[in-house]
Amino acid sequence: MLTVAYLGPEHTNTHLAAQKRFGRRARYVHVPTVEDVFRLVERRQAAYGVVPIENSLEGAVTHTLDRFIDFVDAPVRIHGEVEQPIRHTLIIRRGARLDRIRAVYSHPQALAQCRHWLDQHLPRASRRETNSTADAVRYVVRDARLATRAAIGRAELARERRLRAMPIPELRENKTRFLVIGLGEPTRGRRNKTSILLAVKDKPGALHDALVAFKRSRINLTKIESRPSKRKAWEYLFFIDLEGHESEPRVRRALNALTRSTSLLRVLGSYPTAR
Numbered sequence: 001m002l003t004v005a006y007l008g009p010e011h012t013n014t015h016l017a018a019q020k021r022f023g024r025r026a027r028y029v030h031v032p033t034v035e036d037v038f039r040l041v042e043r044r045q046a047a048y049g050v051v052p053i054e055n056s057l058e059g060a061v062t063h064t065l066d067r068f069i070d071f072v073d074a075p076v077r078i079h080g081e082v083e084q085p086i087r088h089t090l091i092i093r094r095g096a097r098l099d100r101i102r103a104v105y106s107h108p109q110a111l112a113q114c115r116h117w118l119d120q121h122l123p124r125a126s127r128r129e130t131n132s133t134a135d136a137v138r139y140v141v142r143d144a145r146l147a148t149r150a151a152i153g154r155a156e157l158a159r160e161r162r163l164r165a166m167p168i169p170e171l172r173e174n175k176t177r178f179l180v181i182g183l184g185e186p187t188r189g190r191r192n193k194t195s196i197l198l199a200v201k202d203k204p205g206a207l208h209d210a211l212v213a214f215k216r217s218r219i220n221l222t223k224i225e226s227r228p229s230k231r232k233a234w235e236y237l238f239f240i241d242l243e244g245h246e247s248e249p250r251v252r253r254a255l256n257a258l259t260r261s262t263s264l265l266r267v268l269g270s271y272p273t274a275r
Helices: 013-025 032-040 062-071 107-113 113-122 131-143 155-161 208-215 251-256
Strands: 002-007 026-031 048-055 077-085 089-092 105-106 126-129 151-153 166-167 174-184 192-200 221-228 236-243 260-272
Touching: 002 032, 002 192, 013 026, 013 077, 013 174, 026 032, 026 126, 032 048, 032 062, 048 062, 048 077, 048 107, 062 221, 077 192, 089 131, 089 155, 105 107, 105 131, 107 113, 107 126, 107 166, 107 174, 126 192, 131 155, 131 208, 151 155, 192 208, 192 251, 208 236, 208 251, 251 260
Parallel strands: 002 026, 002 048, 077 260, 105 126, 105 151
Antiparallel strands: 048 174, 077 174, 089 151, 089 166, 192 236, 192 260, 221 236
16 A cells, blocks of 8 residues: 655645545555655655645645755655645634634745735734645634634634534635655656756756747656755755656757756656646
8 A cells, every 4th residue: 555645634635635535545654844755755765745735726735845955966856736626614613703803823935825814804813824724723712712813724623523524715716736756767647747957057048048949849847846055145046847748859958958058957757637
């Protein structure tokens, strides 16, 4: 049976994304940080790991991007992706009243995604960050006497603790993309995506020169994200997702051309696109 590590605890969106990808044929191990997921895979204590990479409303999950930067020579590669719809609820004790809620707990991403609803319905409640949505619910459980705390998370978390879950309406489509990481070469699919990490040379027009390689090969880029290199002030690395597999001639041509305009180039993986 496969062992799959994921950013936990149970019943979080990462847990659901892992189950969506691997189903019942896996044994799931939840860990508290993105770093722990990578380590379990690198040490072969898990065959695969599942980590969040970006949200359609709030953008990149920087902890995951930074792990690729900090360990640029690590053997871990991206083996796939999972898109998961995000459905938030406000979790409160049974009998609690909204006008008495004084603090709302959740993961920073969940608080940010729900800030407009919170501004409208709970403007006086403070917002307190937790490591996960599951951790946030524990604060509500401890508030047995006053019932002045709320959490944001999936409805499953409320049912598990016999709490009340109020749906938070989504005005915009809210999805999170998760990466499946592992060792070895990813399996090729019918439609594929390639993720790369690069640093351009310190000269005028270097980023333009790098991107021209994709235009000449008629390759569509689906994502560009910059992050500080952490080696030198104001030096940046770029994460790029592109359509196609690294073994395709047009993709190979573009990657070969990139070596002339970059100081660092690493293919993080070529893998099937999310269905």
